[in-house]
Amino acid sequence: MHDVARLAGVSAKTVSNVINGYPHVREATRAKVQLAIDKLGYELNVTARNLRLGRTGLITLALPELKLPYFAEFADEAIRAAEARGLRVLIEQTNADRARELAVLHGVRRVMTDGLIFSPLALGPDDIRLFQVDFPLVLLGERVFGSGNDHVAVDNVAGARAATQHLIEGGRRRIAVVGSHPDEPVGAPALRERGYREALAGAGIAVDEALIRPGQAWHMSVGAQLTDELIASGVAFDAVFALNDALALGVLHSLHQHRIKVPAQVAVIGFDDVEESAYVRPTLSSVSPGREQIATTAIDLLLQRIAESPGTPAGERAPARRVLAEFSLVPRQSSGAR
Amino acid sequence: MHDVARLAGVSAKTVSNVINGYPHVREATRAKVQLAIDKLGYELNVTARNLRLGRTGLITLALPELKLPYFAEFADEAIRAAEARGLRVLIEQTNADRARELAVLHGVRRVMTDGLIFSPLALGPDDIRLFQVDFPLVLLGERVFGSGNDHVAVDNVAGARAATQHLIEGGRRRIAVVGSHPDEPVGAPALRERGYREALAGAGIAVDEALIRPGQAWHMSVGAQLTDELIASGVAFDAVFALNDALALGVLHSLHQHRIKVPAQVAVIGFDDVEESAYVRPTLSSVSPGREQIATTAIDLLLQRIAESPGTPAGERAPARRVLAEFSLVPRQSSGAR
DNA sequence: TTGTATGCGTTATCAA
DNA sequence: TTGATAACGCATACAA
Secondary structure, X not given: OHHHHHHHOOOHHHHHHHHOXXXXXXXXXXXXXXXXXXXXXXXXXXXXXXXHHOOOOEEEEEEOOOOOHHHHHHHHHXXXXXXXXXXXXXXXXXXXXXXXXXHHHHOHHHOOOOEXXXXXXXXXXXXXXXXXXXXXXXXXOOOOOOOOOEEEEOOHXXXXXXXXXXXXXXXXXXXXXXXXXXXXXXXXXXXXXXXXXHXXXXXXXXXXXXXXXXXXXXXXXXXXXXHHHHHHHOOOOOEEEEOOHHHHHHHHHHHHHOOOOOOOOOEEEOOXXXXXXXXXXXXXXXXXXXXXXXXXXXXXXXXXXXXXXOOOOHHHOOOXXXXXXXXXXXXXXXXXXX | OHHHHHHHOOOHHHHHHHHOOOOXXXXXXXXXXXXXXXXXXXXXXXXXXXXXXXXXXXEEEEEOOOOOHHHHHHHHHHHHHHHHOOOEEEEEEXXXXXXXXXXXXXXXXXXXXXXXXXXXXXXXXXXXXXXXXOOOEEEEOOOOOOOOOEEEXXXXXXXXXXXXXXXXXXXXXXXXXXXXXXXXXXXXXXHHHXXXXXXXXXXXXXXXXXHEEEOOOOOHHHHHHHHHHHHHHOOOOOEEEEOOHHHHHHHHHHHHHOOOOOOOOOEEEOOOOOHHHHOOOOOOEEEEOOHHHHXXXXXXXXXXXXXXXXXXXXXXXXXXXXXXXXXXXXXXXXHOOO
């Protein structure tokens, strides 16, 4: 910067002013400086600026796994939203590994970014105190509550209720659930199952536990396998609510292999509204969880925390906010939509 | 750091020495310093260290799209490899957009990282001069050659040849290709098609152009649609080489819908060996492109460039290296493997 | 509208 | 084995 200043016959401050678009710079000066910048091929040293400003303009997005389409699409949304606000995103995969999730909160992965958007999967309600941190943090998902952090989540219960009601309105009564996690009281699986039960109860339909099929990994292959087992078990069913779209794609696959017509014999609905769901045949009905809203809200909440002067004592900070995103039902062919 | 030094009764340099594991520190001193660190809850300011060292320990990985399973899995490998070498990875999605690819090379997305691993999709052979940059750069893929950069690529031609030979060895003679890009002379599609043609030529089989089906987007739905069209066209075929696994999954889907038995009537093979390929039914034969080797090689090449002192004139730098990764054929059920 | 002086928090040099 | 001092490159007060 000093070299540029010397060549342009001005001070370093003026060069800085030009680079940062400071308005009160005479046009002639600006041109001189710009010329010198181009001539020398000068580039601003961002690290020095970061040090001076005490910010890096980088935020961390910590997710379980990028390979899962839901998270890949969410990361995409988050990157766009961040970019629109002048931020860049450093993605950390935790692989639902406890040590890695800890490192994101307190270890080496914590470093160099202005804040963290975190979707925990290994850490749970017992770890609340670990979430009491002194840097900007926004949580995603449903695993950790009462930790006093800002929180953005899918409205799992209402979304699942709507999906189930949709099947009921289509005349279905024997609705199977694929992918439940019976041993996990918290998290998306439990909440989506609860929405299912609420919808049945609301319609006066008794729950048949034989229709609820546990499946740990929410992958396509698991959806197919659970459906195979369901068919083999001989339990009658006329619809399937797959707890996410990957499972639902597997369900469709299995039904197809067994020559069961969708939606004529069995209606299918998923959850997440992944891109692929609009392209498979039959197209897959789903619940769109408000991914974009979640991403933008999370970024905005984080930005507000970053803007709070770092020295603010905990007592004077804005109270923690919790946002449930607006979902929407997306009826397609698999549930009999025209 | 000065506060810690004062509390411990030492100088800031000694605190720095302790933090950085400098060996010549007396054990008693180290203990004193560590105590002061813990007592004050001191954390190193990484930005200041970055400024002083002239490095950030961060590298950029610029990819077309994270949603594509191949890139998601590649990013995963790259992150692991980087981590093992003490680096972190900033992922940039270009969406095959020219402006974004330019920004990665020369614009705002260039900033703050020690080097770039770049898989271009919009920039091509005409843009060679854009790749003459003065920061560490490793290219992935096949689009840009002769730019004088280090380069790591899938061995597309040999991999495709092996895939086709595998089908031929299984007795297939009417082998369709799904997903060609006839208007693109460079890049993976062209190279894989070339491998196909070489294999046919080697076996003395004439190429039937009606069997080669162009398809721009390499998505599952496209694979299904192209197969539908192939079947509708009435052209006889006994095997399909899908130019990647996503297409191949669509091919399987379509064949299934048309009650065509795989592999009895039609054998199928893909390319990329995506995780899901091992789980679909029938399991999908594929070509494993050496993803892990590509990731680790790219990181290692980049590290060597980073290690070259930045002032080294172009003439004295190590010559550009080009690495073709070792692929392997993965025969599964879809091509008749037991 | 532009310039001067100062410090952000660290590590390197070199001396003690 | 440890310490004093000087950068790293920038932005901010404040002065001019």
